[in-house]
Amino acid sequence: MLFKQRYDQAYRWINERIGLDGIIGFMRKKEVPVSTVSIWYYFGGISLFLFMVQVITGILLLMYYRPGPNSSYESLQFLVSKVHFGWLVRDIHSWSANLMVLCVFIHMFSVFFMKSYRKPREMTWISGMVLLFLVLAFGFSGYLLPWNELAFFATKVGTDMAGSVPLLGDFIVRMVRGGSDVTGATLTHFFGVHVAALPGIFVLVLAFHLFLLQRQGMSKPRAWDKVPESEHKVMPFFPNFVLRELIFWLAALAVINALAVFFPWELGAKADPFAPAPAGIKPEWYFMFMFQTLKMLPSTIGAIEGELVGLALFNLGALVWLALPLWDKWTGVDHPKARWVSAFGGLVVLFIVFMTVLGYVLS
Amino acid sequence: MEKESNSDRRTFLSYFLGGSSLAFLGAVAYPVLKYLTPPAEKDSAVEAVDAGKADEFEKGSGKIVKFGSKPALVVRGADGEFRAFIAVCTHLDCTVQYVPEESVIWCACHNGKYDLNGINISGPPPRPLTPLAVNVQQGVVLISKEA
Numbered sequence: 001m002l003f004k005q006r007y008d009q010a011y012r013w014i015n016e017r018i019g020l021d022g023i024i025g026f027m028r029k030k031e032v033p034v035s036t037v038s039i040w041y042y043f044g045g046i047s048l049f050l051f052m053v054q055v056i057t058g059i060l061l062l063m064y065y066r067p068g069p070n071s072s073y074e075s076l077q078f079l080v081s082k083v084h085f086g087w088l089v090r091d092i093h094s095w096s097a098n099l100m101v102l103c104v105f106i107h108m109f110s111v112f113f114m115k116s117y118r119k120p121r122e123m124t125w126i127s128g129m130v131l132l133f134l135v136l137a138f139g140f141s142g143y144l145l146p147w148n149e150l151a152f153f154a155t156k157v158g159t160d161m162a163g164s165v166p167l168l169g170d171f172i173v174r175m176v177r178g179g180s181d182v183t184g185a186t187l188t189h190f191f192g193v194h195v196a197a198l199p200g201i202f203v204l205v206l207a208f209h210l211f212l213l214q215r216q217g218m219s220k221p222r223a224w225d226k227v228p229e230s231e232h233k234v235m236p237f238f239p240n241f242v243l244r245e246l247i248f249w250l251a252a253l254a255v256i257n258a259l260a261v262f263f264p265w266e267l268g269a270k271a272d273p274f275a276p277a278p279a280g281i282k283p284e285w286y287f288m289f290m291f292q293t294l295k296m297l298p299s300t301i302g303a304i305e306g307e308l309v310g311l312a313l314f315n316l317g318a319l320v321w322l323a324l325p326l327w328d329k330w331t332g333v334d335h336p337k338a339r340w341v342s343a344f345g346g347l348v349v350l351f352i353v354f355m356t357v358l359g360y361v362l363s
Numbered sequence: 364m365e366k367e368s369n370s371d372r373r374t375f376l377s378y379f380l381g382g383s384s385l386a387f388l389g390a391v392a393y394p395v396l397k398y399l400t401p402p403a404e405k406d407s408a409v410e411a412v413d414a415g416k417a418d419e420f421e422k423g424s425g426k427i428v429k430f431g432s433k434p435a436l437v438v439r440g441a442d443g444e445f446r447a448f449i450a451v452c453t454h455l456d457c458t459v460q461y462v463p464e465e466s467v468i469w470c471a472c473h474n475g476k477y478d479l480n481g482i483n484i485s486g487p488p489p490r491p492l493t494p495l496a497v498n499v500q501q502g503v504v505l506i507s508k509e510a
Contacts, residue, residue: 153457157472160456171400178401181432182456185401274427274434276450276460279471295473299454299489306487307454 027238030214034233035221040110041241042248043103044213049249050100051206053256054138057093058195065145067191069184072147073270080267091260097139099256101286104135112324112345115338116219122325124216127209129322134202139284141194147187152271153281155190156182161294164308183273282363289352290314292359321348404432411507414447417499425461425468428506434458435495435506436468440479445499447506448481448492459492468492 014020032041064083066075079086108128111117117125144155159176163169178185224232235241269278283291293314297306320327330337409431420426420439427434427450436450438461448468450459457472467484468477475486482491495506 153472156457157455175400179404183432273458274429275458276427276434276436277452277457277471281457281472295487297487299483299487305489307489 024238027242028236030217030237031234032218032237032241033220033224034235035223037110037114037221040106040114041218042245043107043110045245046248046252047100047103047107048206048210049252050096050103050256051202053096053253054093054100055199057089057096058199060089061093062195067145067187069147069187069271072145072187073267076146076267087264088260091264092256094265095256095259095263097142098285099252101135101139101284104132105286108132109345109349111219113342114219115222115342117325118328119325120216121212121219124209124212125325126322127205127212130205131202131209133318134198134205136286138194138198138202139286141190141198143284144187144190145194146267147271148268149271149275149278150268150281152182152273153277154283155186157281158283158287159186161307161311164305164311166308181273280363282359285356285360288359289355292355292362295359317348409508411498411505414504414506417445417502417504420445420504423463423466425463427458427460430495430506436461436492437497437504437506438468438479441466445497445504446479446481447495447497448477449495451493452488453483453490453492454486454488 011020032038061079064075064079064086066072076090080090081087111125111128140155140158144151159173159182162172162176165172174180176186176189177183178189220232282288290310294307294310297310299306301309328338328341330341412428412430412435414428414435414437415426420437422439422443423441425436425438427436429435430449434450435447436459437445437447439445448459451457452459452470452472452475454470454473454475457470459468459470459475459477461467462469465476466479468479468481469475470486470488473487475488476484477488477492478484480491481494483489494509496509498505498507
């Protein structure tokens with residue numbers, strides 16, 4: 001009873017100052033479409049949750065991590081073997097990062113196949129794609145930080161690819177690596193980018209992405225175009241959708257915890273720049289399809305290096321994908337060509353899945 | 364007439380403001396970009412490196428040694444001859460190793476192979492390895508840049 005009084009008092013105090021009633025009223029009025037595709041609406045929210053997990057566990061890791069070629073690996077060894085729950089924090093950070101990439105990909109492809117990027121949501125798509133690229137940059141820069149053998153050579157390979165860019169290649173490689181080789185300077189660079197630069201940029205783009213979502217509301221299923229408005233089923237954003245979303249968040253947390261406990265991430269062997277590359281060098285799974293494709297290309301295609309051709313095609317593909325709502329003019333008007341866009345997306349998914357599986361089977 | 368001069372003034376001011384903004388951005392971006400570009404390193408001024416005693420190398424074996432900031436691979440072939448290369452794969456920068464069973468130099472990252480003359484023979488490497496000169500003096504293997 002006393003608690004209720006205090007709560008009401010506090011609510012009134014805040015409400016008088018910032019108008020909480022208005023905000024909650026807005027959320028109650030906001031509607032979320034209910035349909036057979038509703039399940040896909042949750043993946044953006046789950047990605048957001050996983051990002052929050054990343055921020056919290058990342059800050060915790062910072063308390064013990066000491067970047068440097070002579071301290072990174074050692075500090076993580078100390079963290080996972082001596083610090084209470086150190087192993088858990090590190091494993092949650094790694095697992096949640098991987099699940100976040102997965103959820104972001106699912107979110108992106110569900111938006112693609114539901115065609116939710118059509119007018120007026122072009123900017124939501126583009127900002128979402130920028131977030132996806134940032135997530136991949138997070139993954140790439142974070143992979144090196146334990147300074148182990150696998151990460152060392154994967155980073156050598158990954159950064160060396162930039163060297164094939166005509167004219168600017170060497171400059172980019174030097175800038176990214178902080179020198180001509182992968183050294184302690186690269187580690188410091190990646191550390192700064194991973195814990196300061198990327199989070200800052202990410203939060204800004206994310207805020208814009210969420211602002212657009214609030215401003216425009218959730219995209220309605222395409223099937224509704226042909227159904228009278230009276231038959232559209234919706235639920236209030238608050239509390240109905242928010243509570244459902246929270247259940248997914250709890251489930252995600254349970255899954256991460258289980259994975260962290262039963263499938264811990266190995267620290268591997270410490271990187272040695274003067275040891276030969278060990279067999280089985282592979283990037284994180286979400287880069288596997290590119291890695292495998294590049295591996296299968298011949299060393300030269302015509303007069304050009306195979307690697308360069310592959311990279312140029314991947315970059316072009318990313319650009320086409322990023323600009324999707326700008327060139328797909330048919331979806332909004334229910335044109336038969338809209339089906340070709342979906343078929344193209346289907347092929348892209350098949351290619352990514354096939355190459356990823358092939359990469360693991362062949363290695 | 365007066366209106367025209369007003370719009371002239373406005374155009375001038377717009378260009379002035381736009382130009383100043385660009386100059387300002389340039390003045391901020393230039394030092395930042397320069398700062399982010401690592402200073403040129405002195406090319407590791409190694410002349411010759413002692414790779415170990417010749418009789419410690421068995422026939423058909425290889426060893427990686429430090430050559431300035433780079434790894435170098437010293438191989439003693441089955442014929443007893445010494446060869447040395449910068450051990451950096453010309454494909455994507457991984458460190459290569461000698462595989463005695465196949466008598467090839469192998470890069471584990473993408474399965475690139477070179478023969479014992481450093482020539483790329485299979486897989487993705489586009490160019491041969493950079494060779495180093497080997498001199499055996501008083502039983503010591505010395506490797507140096509080729510002249």
